[in-house]
Amino acid sequence: WNEPVIFELHQKGERGVVPPKTEEEIASTVGDGISKLPGHLKRSRAPELPEISQNRVLRHYLRLSQETLGAAFNVEIGQGTCTMKYSPVVNEKLVASEKLRSLHPKQAEETVQGTLKATYELDLYLREISGMDYFSFQPGSGTQALFAMASMVRAYHEANGEGEQRDEIITTIFSHPSQAATAAVKGYKIITLYPDENGFPDLERLKDTVSERTAGFVVANPEDTGIYNSRIKEFTKVVHDAGGICYYDQANANGLLGITRAKEAGFDMCFFNLHKTFSTPHACGGPGSGAIGVVEKLKPYLPKPIIKKQGEKYVLNTDLEHCIGKVRSYYGVAQNIIRAYAWIRSLGPDGLKAVAETAVLNNNYLYSKIKEIKGVDVPYAEGGRLEQVRYSWEPLYQDTGITTEDISRRMADFAHQYWTSHHPYVVPQPFTLEPTESYSKEDLDEYIGSLSHISNEAYTSPEVIRTAPHCSSIHKITTDKYFEDPEHWAITWRAYLKKHVNAKV
């Protein structure tokens, strides 16, 4: 499709929908309603929204949906760290119920017992999976969960009179940027550990780093390299000994379900992304859900409320002494709670463990094949990868000048997602693949085939790659000035018209 920007579809006088109108009796009782407004608050100029018939609006968005490569449409293993697993259709049908959609967050507890029960049960399941003692589902994503945990670290030390003194949080470079960023928002100084030659965070460096200024330590394990830090318990002990809180970014938990738990590794808190590990769909980027689990001593710091069972009733418990307040309105993304609940119920304990094992099997199969592709390097220790691997095209780049971004564009021609990696590129020319449990060997072979093909092209006909994409929705964007130059960029259509269309006239 070469679908115009929606404003170009404007046809004066058309309508997409007619909103509810007031009954005659009301109009005759209260008048037009708006003349009560003070003049300066009454809108004087109608918004310049386009006028389009319903059929055309629908066609526009349906076409654009087809130009979006959702996980349901491809062998979606190229967005490493994102755990793009299968989101079961049945769960989508379940959350479409008006029994969920139409709930208001302030309605009486007795009228939402179903939702509260599901939330409480999910809490119990996650406790079992992590070893933690309580969960909150308030955060709307991993980033917000990390922010909530950083807030709890601060509240904890403040409650102990060490709020001022403990002003450092330690993280690692192969963790999600939000670990560092959210702690910085909470006023912390960030100390970043780099890996040793095997790709493990440096334990000696940690020992040198911790002090009475250490507020907390946050880490993913496995990190985004897919490498599991075997000495994690020593890390948490070092931090605990220094008086810090250890919190665990479990965004990479998909290979660990039923295998190992946060508690035994010595963490005080952890979070799971329901939209990654527990299959709720990513929805173009949210709403997601970051479920925070804590050990008993941190319960009073959780954002309000959590769910409590009182006899046969489920109630909202707001009795949390040191509560950090809130990070998100109300009680979290209720529809994701139901989805995750349903997913766990559909797998059971054996199924969950099979998920982890299959994810690890798939990843290691992929790893064994990808590393054989010409131009690919896999930094750090051989083997020992769990559910994902960070690879590098550095040899290819050295040989041919083709970058990981070039390859990303070319992969669009094969209808595959392909993600480089978070910045900074500690691994040069990086790419990160995470196959999850949802793909068959044949699926993986298809993806491997595409990368092999492109590697071959890089060595034989690199121009094909440089000018890619060739059969995607759009052609190559050849300038970055519309993204980097304030004179050119336009973040809305009206800004575009001002800068590029009307300016020319």
Next chain:
Amino acid sequence: WNEPVIFELHQKGERGVVPPKTEEEIASTVGDGISKLPGHLKRSRAPELPEISQNRVLRHYLRLSQETLGAAFNVEIGQGTCTMKYSPVVNEKLVASEKLRSLHPKQAEETVQGTLKATYELDLYLREISGMDYFSFQPGSGTQALFAMASMVRAYHEANGEGEQRDEIITTIFSHPSQAATAAVKGYKIITLYPDENGFPDLERLKDTVSERTAGFVVANPEDTGIYNSRIKEFTKVVHDAGGICYYDQANANGLLGITRAKEAGFDMCFFNLHKTFSTPHACGGPGSGAIGVVEKLKPYLPKPIIKKQGEKYVLNTDLEHCIGKVRSYYGVAQNIIRAYAWIRSLGPDGLKAVAETAVLNNNYLYSKIKEIKGVDVPYAEGGRLEQVRYSWEPLYQDTGITTEDISRRMADFAHQYWTSHHPYVVPQPFTLEPTESYSKEDLDEYIGSLSHISNEAYTSPEVIRTAPHCSSIHKITTDKYFEDPEHWAITWRAYLKKHVNAKV
């Protein structure tokens, strides 16, 4: 997508869904259930269905959905006679209700009052639109409605003792093939009227044709040419005078709502396609709905049951003396009844008339533009087209050798539907366009642009057309032997394997 045939996705041991299992207590009470079967009835070899994981099945069908050019995705005016109008999304959401989906046709009337009421109300609306006295919604399409009407013609004459004698049904060549075909199934000899030089069915010919053998006369008006027969009342009178029944194929009624009615034109019966005129979606080819309306005297012949209002209750009326029996199980396609009901309610009387007028306006605009395209001819009288037009590429064919089928293939490259016409091609190199009320002038201009472009290609670079399609889901099918030669054709995958794969080994 280059999506394989589903059998090629087979992976031993995979599963798409697990059906409900029996409880332990039942199994222990009755055993395995199947050992009760006589040996020769017990399936000995499992069906060779493919084994595929749910994710992969879903991906397969989702991809194939994207390779289907639904009306929601294109300026869908190329399937003339099909009335491809906008099917409102809200109606789809309404019929997704379990309050409709889960109804069993034999449940007590008191438990389906909503559906019965909607059916009854729709009956009243269609009476108003057509002037008829009763409607049945049993037929699942126009073809079945025509069959039902032919059955009623037979039953009527049989009841009058003329069943043997009256064995001819008269139709016209520009009516749907099913008019002739269904009457033939009911044992009638078919007499087909051809048009005069202006495109009207020949009234003099009709007068010569009718006799004491005439059972009925069936016709569309306007016919598939879009030409409205102004003398229709004389036609029906001639037939009535000869003792025949006149029944009206209203598949082309979209330009007539609120403008003119079956009753005043002298018809005894008519039918509407709910999936054309009344917006229920075409669903890849059904289930549709053909609603039959009859005048009082034909009521006893209707298929059972029809809906009756009894006080405040709606009941199934099976008291139809000369009933033809049934044409379709139960009471018709209930979901289409609700959709059509909802569509009429959303438009009201003024809206329905605006539908007709806009459809006619759009068609005449299109007509005024298409006839100007080089290579296009519009047979028969100038002007006088209502909601559609049958055009001809005969001049283009004479000039360039490009056929209407060639153009059909090339239109796929422009993501437009394009339909030639029903056989036989009375109009040479035909194509039929029906824009309905759902498309804007801009939409029509887009379609006109594609045809102009192709006409231009035909005169300048015909090879592009001959080798088309170039950017469709698949490439040109260059042989018809897989469709016409019994040695080659394969109507199932297993037949394909037998004839073309295993045979080679």
Next chain:
Amino acid sequence: MTKAITHPYLPNTNPEIKAQMLKEIGVESIEELYQTIPEELRYTGKLNIPEALNEFELKREVGNLLQKNKGTNEVISFLGGGCWQHFIPAVCDEIASRAEFVTAYAGDEYEDHGRFQVLFEYQSLLAELLCVDVVNVPTFDWGQAAATAIRMASRLTTKKEALVPKTVAPERLKIIENYCSPDVEIKLINYQEATGELDLTDLKNNISEQTAAIYFENPSYLGFLETQGEEISRIAKESGAITIVGVDPISLGVLESPVQYGADIICGELQPLGNPMNYGGGQSGFIATRDEMEYISEFPSRLFGITPTSQEGEYGFGDVFYDRTSFAKRENGKESVGTQTSMCAITAGVYLALMGPEGMAELGQTIMQRSQYAMKKLNEIEKISPSYFNNVNFKEFVVDFNETGKTVEEINQYLLSKGIYGGIDLSEEFPELGQSALFCVTEVHSKADIDTLAKELRSYL
């Protein structure tokens, strides 16, 4: 021309656009475009239908209407008899509601490649279940499929009679008779009182040189199995008649395909394969045969075939032997074809692809176990017998209430008051069975559901 109307479904509402279009056409008003409709035929009134509702009002209006329905999902229902409550995988609903499939119609091989492929795949998947090589793009329903199968047999044999057991579904029989008349006469054959199966003596008495076909159903409308298939086919063959078997395909994970006992043509119903009942709106029929030219020639339906394209390794799909059809030949084609029930077939294909061989076997077993359990539980109740016939059943069975002194109508009324839809009342359809009802038990009926039925019947009777 009516007053200007601004409606979301009507794009060309701007008076300027309208005026511009009229000008391009070269007329003054829309009225002029209608000049071919004579004055006397013009409808001048305003249609007496309610004024337009906006979307919110419409949702409320229809919502209120549907609220007056009580779905089988809100009760425990034992209704079957041709339209059955089965488990529908969510993927079936997802695919059946994709806007592309919902709004497509009759495009060609290229722009509608996906539609052609999924229908070819449906044919192929069902063919595996049936063990045949040819399956059609579907008919309206089982009844019409059976009628067409009989007409096909009549054309193949040039004979004009078909034999049908008296136990055939009355709903289907009405369709068969109407679709076959006046060309083919339907003769009813007696059944054995003990087992419900066909009375072979009566069959032999009625079969003749006039017989085009014998049609029977397995499982039968009354739930019992016809175990004499092989013998019936033999009798048919001896008289040069064609054997047609109607089948509920959901039984074929555990039951043998009719091909194995001699069926020449198989027909049946697709509704159980993933299609919601929709008050009977989910019905869809199929016809299947061997891959023989003479059989294929007699199909009125479209038959999609697979073909290579000009691109190596690529498949396309299209109409096989289109010239058979009434689309091609009008009254000289084979019967008639038109819009049928494609979406039901697509859904059935998705269903079979999801279920696989294991799923179909397990499902069949579950149905047999649950229905046998239900028969056992009902059997424990005095005065009723859940097995009018002495036979093996699949999914359905006739419960004999004759000794209870109550009518089925009374019993069902009581059950309804307890949130149960009892079985289909057979007292009109089969007067010889007296006060009997056809109960249906599938994989959706839990033990608790069945126990509730038994408990309520016990307490009422």
Next chain:
Amino acid sequence: MTKAITHPYLPNTNPEIKAQMLKEIGVESIEELYQTIPEELRYTGKLNIPEALNEFELKREVGNLLQKNKGTNEVISFLGGGCWQHFIPAVCDEIASRAEFVTAYAGDEYEDHGRFQVLFEYQSLLAELLCVDVVNVPTFDWGQAAATAIRMASRLTTKKEALVPKTVAPERLKIIENYCSPDVEIKLINYQEATGELDLTDLKNNISEQTAAIYFENPSYLGFLETQGEEISRIAKESGAITIVGVDPISLGVLESPVQYGADIICGELQPLGNPMNYGGGQSGFIATRDEMEYISEFPSRLFGITPTSQEGEYGFGDVFYDRTSFAKRENGKESVGTQTSMCAITAGVYLALMGPEGMAELGQTIMQRSQYAMKKLNEIEKISPSYFNNVNFKEFVVDFNETGKTVEEINQYLLSKGIYGGIDLSEEFPELGQSALFCVTEVHSKADIDTLAKELRSYL
């Protein structure tokens, strides 16, 4: 390795395939792949969670759970206060449930072109409503948007205090305080008892060189309008502070954009624009500013921009000034960004495209008429006053029950028994209002709904 499991969500279940994969990897068992996890950290038990359900059982289980909820669609609900019941066009639901959008995530400009375009269009559509040139890819909710707006102002001014009226939504205030601490201090400003509007004297007393921003809401949490916007902005400007206005965008068909009374940053909630309430799961926030480099530099959010491609006349879309973000710069980026609430924004875009200027104006008017009617009807009841504040309201209003001798809790309990969800109890959030409740009336409340409320209140009080 656990026992072989055959599950629809797990493709690689065939032992042969597994064995083949292990062989290719060069290990004996999956266990070996876990060797980096030390023995002491291995969980050896079986997780104490219920055994797997098949799809049918799952649907029944979750269906039964949800049955315990009573949705606002089953009653008449007057709950609002940040999450509101509005009419949702069916097209919004259709687009929001398209598998492509549901399952996409973070693809690039090419393979996810559609996602980029719809989000750019959302930005552009909302911008027209707000009369601004820059709108972000959304935040989590209004509260977080307000917090980020305040932090942006703090960075822009390098000052560390923000002034907020005491009438701010308590839910949002908690988020603002948590997101702003420890960097920015939030000071609460009194309101005028009569009108609820900001006490300008108290504002002047509190504004200082430390003030980074004044944040207020219009319509306010308590439903009244803040009419002094221009004056407040002037006061802010005089002190070098930035004016931030929080807004419910559904009001902007009839209300003037805050830009017109001096807002530098606008933030608010997207839920009312076509997103279901979902028990609060439908919240989504936005931030909007002028197209000035210094403002744009301070956004933590992604901002999608439009660009030409190498194909003449074609548009592409991508990230503007990515280097601001924490994705690019970790702790040195502006605050943090991650998965937010894109689907809500896409839906809001669809909503605005459907409504157009006419729709938004009509809708705003309907809401005002209906809420005024409700106030009038309640006003007729003795002892209660539906307008605690003497002011103009939009959609919500504070009903004063102080003279009834009953608590809001009691009243709501009664209403609940009559199928009515009464207004939000303000007695804890705003103790100074005593027994008062915040009622919300939108376009979905018919005259009959409102009359029922009045009738029930009259009969109870």
